[in-house]
Amino acid sequence: MAKRTNKSNRRKKPRKQAASRRQSQFVINDWLPSASYLKPMLMIAFLLLLSTAAVQGYRWLMRVDTLPVRHVSVSGDFKYLQPEVLQEKLASEVKGGFFSLDLEQLREELETLPWVYRVALRREWPDRLHVYFEEQTPIARWRKTALLNRYGEIFKPGLDEIQPEGLPQIVGESGREKVLIDDFIRYDQMLSETGLVLARLEEDARQDQHLVLANGMQLALGREGHDKRLVRFTRVFAQTLSTVASQIAALDLRYSNGFSIRWHEPDPQALKRGKGHV
Structure with a gap:
């Protein structure tokens, strides 16, 4: 009976080892992620690696010493601006690399310069910057020290800047610049059809307008109906008044x-000379 028992025990021993191996495999399989999770995890790891590389690359490109800007060119139709002065200004303002240079900030700084209306900047690979300047176009003087461009915007040239000569003058209340520059341009076009030139437009606090022409003639327009009144004047002037324009001092429209x-007052000396010939 004992021998049978030993044989039975020997036969069962391999079964225990096989069961132990199966149990170990189950433990390992439980620890390893399934195939459905492995691919997304690898993708996440790849994206993290890629984003880290991108951040490091961006930081390198944004360094001041990475591809520094070495050449700056300037262009534009210059009448009041001086290109050499602009070059000096840019030499002190352009600090940074090809990619790190803040073009928007530089543009805003340059557009604060006297006589500068608009600035356009363009990078040129690998180390160049091109700057295009558009000058202000003065249409009239505003009050005593400022100028108005065609959009009714006020700007003031520096004391050491070139000052325009022969500009007409506009005088009015603050906030009326845009309206008055539009009025001035329109009136000047209407008057030019009869050979007259507008030299000054004044508007008081009540918006009562008064014009002074280049020949010294004054026109009272009032507060309303300006265009209608001016059309009526130009029509009559062309028909009957142009021949005696030099004798007219002012008109109330x-x-x-x-x-x-x-009418102008007669010249006393001319009257005396006239009497002497009678």
């Missing part, structure tokens, strides 16, 4: 169906 004329 504020009447509903006409205007009044104030």
